[in-house]
Amino acid sequence: MIHLPHRDVTFVVVSRAPLAQIEAYKKRMGWRFPWVSSYESEFNPDYHVSVSKDELTTGKVYYNYQETEFPNEERPGVSVFYKDKTGGVFHTYSSYGRGLDIFIGAYNFLDITPKGRDEAAFKYGMAWVRHHDKYVDGELVDLTKPYSQPKKLTANQGDKS
Numbered sequence: 001m002i003h004l005p006h007r008d009v010t011f012v013v014v015s016r017a018p019l020a021q022i023e024a025y026k027k028r029m030g031w032r033f034p035w036v037s038s039y040e041s042e043f044n045p046d047y048h049v050s051v052s053k054d055e056l057t058t059g060k061v062y063y064n065y066q067e068t069e070f071p072n073e074e075r076p077g078v079s080v081f082y083k084d085k086t087g088g089v090f091h092t093y094s095s096y097g098r099g100l101d102i103f104i105g106a107y108n109f110l111d112i113t114p115k116g117r118d119e120a121a122f123k124y125g126m127a128w129v130r131h132h133d134k135y136v137d138g139e140l141v142d143l144t145k146p147y148s149q150p151k152k153l154t155a156n157q158g159d160k161s
Helices: 019-029 097-103 105-110
Strands: 013-015 035-037 061-063 066-068 077-083 089-096
Touching (some): 097 105
């Protein structure tokens, strides 16, 4: 984060949760980056990363530049804005879905290992991810049951890849 301001770039995370909830979570995780709330605003729907329950019932919704089925109201996305010298703000870039993989450092490492992401058995992509304080040392996440109890590692599993 120290490098970006020196290149006239500001990084901010936006979530729909109320700010008090964001601040508590941020503290628990030990995160220090700027994180703001879009609670009760149209920011997320405007950038196609949130839809209402009613919209979900229609079958397909607009996401990642196409009409598609999506399993829940929230989905990942990144947008870039430019503020000119007069204060005008311009939306210059957005990416969704797999276009965000570069921001998930663990994927960069998994992609170069023999088994790669190994997500075929998952209910959905990234079902393996846990909060840093939810992993159990020496145990694997059960790939078929998101947020289930981890499995014990066998003698050599911890050394692979």
